[in-house]
Amino acid sequence: MPLQLPWGAQDAAFRAEVRSFLQAAVPADIRAKVLAHEVLEKDDYVRWYKVLSAQGWLGWTWPKEWGGPGWDARQIHIFEEELWLAGAPEVYAFGLRMLAPVLMAHGSEAQKREHLPRILSCEDWWCQGYSEPGAGSDLASLRTSARIEGDTIIINGQKTWTTYAHFANRMFCLVRTDASGKPQEGISFVLLDMATPGITVRPIELVDGECEVNEVFFDEVRVPLANMVGPMNAGWTVAKALLSHERFNVGKIGRSKRELDLLKRLAARPRADGSSLLGDSSFARQIAQVEVDILALEATVLRLVAAAKRGQGNGAEASVLKLHGTAVAQRISGLLADAVGEDINSAEALAQDGASPVALGMQHLNWRKLTIYGGSDEVQRNIIAKVALGL
Amino acid sequence: MQFELNEEQQALADSVAKQAPALFPFQARGRRGAAFDASKWQEIVDLGWVALTLPETAGGMGLPVAAAAPIFEALGAHLALLPYAPSLQAAALLAGDQHLGLVQAMGEGKAIVVPALGEAGSDFGALPAACRVEKSATGLQLHGEKRAVAWGGQATHWIVSALHAGEVSIWLVPADSQGVQIKAYAGLDDKHLADLRFTGTALAADACIAQGAAAQALLADADAIALAAACAEGAGAMAALHALTLDYVKTRKQFGKAIGSFQALQHRLADMLVKVELAKSLAAVALAVADDAAMRESRLGLLQAAKVQMCQSARFIGEQAVQLHGGIGLTNECQASHYARRLLALDKLHGDANLHLGRLADALV
Numbered sequence: 014m015p016l017q018l019p020w021g022a023q024d025a026a027f028r029a030e031v032r033s034f035l036q037a038a039v040p041a042d043i044r045a046k047v048l049a050h051e052v053l054e055k056d057d058y059v060r061w062y063k064v065l066s067a068q069g070w071l072g073w074t075w076p077k078e079w080g081g082p083g084w085d086a087r088q089i090h091i092f093e094e095e096l097w098l099a100g101a102p103e104v105y106a107f108g109l110r111m112l113a114p115v116l117m118a119h120g121s122e123a124q125k126r127e128h129l130p131r132i133l134s135c136e137d138w139w140c141q142g143y144s145e146p147g148a149g150s151d152l153a154s155l156r157t158s159a160r161i162e163g164d165t166i167i168i169n170g171q172k173t174w175t176t177y178a179h180f181a182n183r184m185f186c187l188v189r190t191d192a193s194g195k196p197q198e199g200i201s202f203v204l205l206d207m208a209t210p211g212i213t214v215r216p217i218e219l220v221d222g223e224c225e226v227n228e229v230f231f232d233e234v235r236v237p238l239a240n241m242v243g244p245m246n247a248g249w250t251v252a253k254a255l256l257s258h259e260r261f262n263v264g265k266i267g268r269s270k271r272e273l274d275l276l277k278r279l280a281a282r283p284r285a286d287g288s289s290l291l292g293d294s295s296f297a298r299q300i301a302q303v304e305v306d307i308l309a310l311e312a313t314v315l316r317l318v319a320a321a322k323r324g325q326g327n328g329a330e331a332s333v334l335k336l337h338g339t340a341v342a343q344r345i346s347g348l349l350a351d352a353v354g355e356d357i358n359s360a361e362a363l364a365q366d367g368a369s370p371v372a373l374g375m376q377h378l379n380w381r382k383l384t385i386y387g388g389s390d391e392v393q394r395n396i397i398a399k400v401a402l403g404l
Numbered sequence: 405m406q407f408e409l410n411e412e413q414q415a416l417a418d419s420v421a422k423q424a425p426a427l428f429p430f431q432a433r434g435r436r437g438a439a440f441d442a443s444k445w446q447e448i449v450d451l452g453w454v455a456l457t458l459p460e461t462a463g464g465m466g467l468p469v470a471a472a473a474p475i476f477e478a479l480g481a482h483l484a485l486l487p488y489a490p491s492l493q494a495a496a497l498l499a500g501d502q503h504l505g506l507v508q509a510m511g512e513g514k515a516i517v518v519p520a521l522g523e524a525g526s527d528f529g530a531l532p533a534a535c536r537v538e539k540s541a542t543g544l545q546l547h548g549e550k551r552a553v554a555w556g557g558q559a560t561h562w563i564v565s566a567l568h569a570g571e572v573s574i575w576l577v578p579a580d581s582q583g584v585q586i587k588a589y590a591g592l593d594d595k596h597l598a599d600l601r602f603t604g605t606a607l608a609a610d611a612c613i614a615q616g617a618a619a620q621a622l623l624a625d626a627d628a629i630a631l632a633a634a635c636a637e638g639a640g641a642m643a644a645l646h647a648l649t650l651d652y653v654k655t656r657k658q659f660g661k662a663i664g665s666f667q668a669l670q671h672r673l674a675d676m677l678v679k680v681e682l683a684k685s686l687a688a689v690a691l692a693v694a695d696d697a698a699m700r701e702s703r704l705g706l707l708q709a710a711k712v713q714m715c716q717s718a719r720f721i722g723e724q725a726v727q728l729h730g731g732i733g734l735t736n737e738c739q740a741s742h743y744a745r746r747l748l749a750l751d752k753l754h755g756d757a758n759l760h761l762g763r764l765a766d767a768l769v
Binding site: 291315316317319323327391393 | 405406407408409414650653654664665667670671673674675677678681682683684685686688689692693696698699702705706709712713761762764765766767768769
């Protein structure tokens with residue numbers, strides 16, 4: 014039995030409802046691919062998103078007004094955990110939980126009415142155009158330029174590390190509309206159609222041989238001025254508000270729990286001599302450590318959620334949770350690689366899950382990204398120092 | 405469990421936080437071997453802190469141990485050394501109607517009752533082996549030795565675990581009993597400890613609190629409270645030490661500026677904060693499950709996880725706080741060294757990370 018926090022009856026009932034739906038609703042072929050750590054096609058994702066959408070749960074963080082279930086932070090936490098445990102494909106945040114809250118807070122009525130329903134109906138796949146070759150952790154130094162001509166924005170430059178730009182038909186991006194002042198002051202938040210002439214998407218092959226990120230080039234790309242969200246040159250403020258929406262959900266606890274379960278199963282398999290890795294006390298201790306780490310992460314999420322409700326908090330909750338959550342995830346991916354051992358070269362199926370050793374090896378390499386993207390560990394520590402500690 | 409505080413809990417937290425600095429000024433901290441401050445204990449008792457979790461039938465408020473969270477936090481944060489956790493353990497061991505009078509006396513400060521469970525070489529949760537109760541011509545007699553009994557030298561009563569007729573049993577022993585040698589000493593963190601040597605100590609006819617399975621269940625309850633209390637006091641102490649260190653790096657100047665302006669130190673303090681937050685969270689979980697009857701079967705793993713986290717966080721924060729203070733952090737004039745000492749003592753109390761992680765690992769197989 015894994016260590017479980019003591020949930021109340023109300024929480025347990027909600028979890029049971031969610032679990033029973035998800036058990037039946039995740040298409041079997043997609044669940045098998047997810048549990049086997051295979052790469053999913055766009056169609057796999059969209060097929061699943063439409064199932065959730067039909068249930069009214071795709072926008073699970075959204076208010077009722079816009080078609081969300083109106084859940085509180087605890088329910089959101091439970092639902093997200095159950096999504097992972099059910100072997101559902103990841104529901105990416107870009108449109109649903111990054112752009113949507115920005116539009117709800119800063120978008121014009123026309124922008125809200127045009128885009129929000131299309132996000133929930135899965136007509137649009139949004140990608141996020143933030144990072145550039147010269148603007149990673151130092152995002153405010155971005156240089157992709159936008160000049161205004163009449164009621165048109167004309168964009169030139171390049172974005173990079175754009176996740177699933179090759180799936181996306183829309184992009185929200187940060188562009189420089191004024192280069193004269195402080196770096197943060199001349200940035201605007203713009204929505205664009207990926208089919209606009211002048212946009213070129215070039216996939217980047219990562220260490221695991223897969224392409225999930227892209228370079229996106231802009232050559233005289235003409236976008237209506239009405240596609241700007243918030244005032245001109247206020248894009249930095251708009252984007253920062255966006256970051257705070259994901260405050261408590263950055264740890265991906267459910268995914269870590271799911272991978273921990275796999276780790277335990279792998280470690281328990283008998284080896285040729287009849288022994289198992291779990292019988293190796295130094296390995297068993299590492300698994301126990303990860304259990305403690307996950308439990309501490311989950312308890313911290315819930316405690317900080319409760320503190321935020323009381324209006325208490327240090328302002329750097331997301332950074333605390335991301336630092337610990339990604340460290341735990343990487344520890345698990347490393348232990349999974351350890352658990353397959355020399356078989357790491359083999360593409361042969363392992364357990365009933367069908368996760369191949371080579372896929373677990375690739376996952377470990379791929380997951381180094383966790384402490385780099387969305388603000389690297391070092392940036393998170395800078396944020397904690399500044400925001401929470403006043404240094 | 406709920407991490408949200410209700411109004412009553414918030415009011416207690418506010419009042420404890422307000423009173424604690426005046427109750428436990430750093431200057432009043434005794435040197436090693438200083439006498440127990442009985443009047444301070446009475447002040448705590450008079451504030452109702454002990455009665456808080458005692459049963460209403462014994463004049464208490466009947467609240468769960470988790471209600472005492474702000475008190476544990478304050479005791480840790482202000483390095484207060486008082487028999488608070490042992491009193492809560494003792495109250496758990498005295499559960500039931502048989503001892504209501506004594507429990508009431510605890511809540512009024514007329515009695516200090518502490519558990520005397522540990523023996524030489526015994527790990528957390530170990531059952532008694534060196535102490536036994538035997539029948540003699542004149543009645544029951546207690547033999548054997550208990551180690552490092554917290555406030556064993558100040559208590560009016562001890563609750564002693566022993567073997568009797570081949571079973572685990574627990575006994576109420578007045579501290580003025582004949583045939584007991586008390587060797588009192590200061591612990592690593594100046595806590596008042598005592599080794600108790602029982603040499604045919606005569607026991608009253610009604611001294612037996614419980615025997616067999618009932619005794620083991622009570623001991624498990626007391627152990628649960630002990631672990632949760634150590635986690636909660638530790639979390640309070642490390643949060644205070646982190647804050648202290650943060651203040652220091654903001655004021656200490658080297659190379660012409662505050663050392664807190666250096667990124668290497670900022671990142672260290674950020675990592676320390678993460679470890680404080682994790683320890684606080686699992687301490688809250690530990691307190692919530694410690695005396696929850698519904699969690700009796702499933703609480704141990706959670707309590708052990710909490711203790712592992714507390715020990716690991718305490719080690720990191722204790723060591724880094726001294727490191728960031730520099731040489732002054734090693735002196736007894738600097739509060740940081742006192743916290744580091746307390747954190748190490750709490751780290752080892754009731755089993756450290758090595759012990760509990762090993763047990764969690766064993767449970768996986």
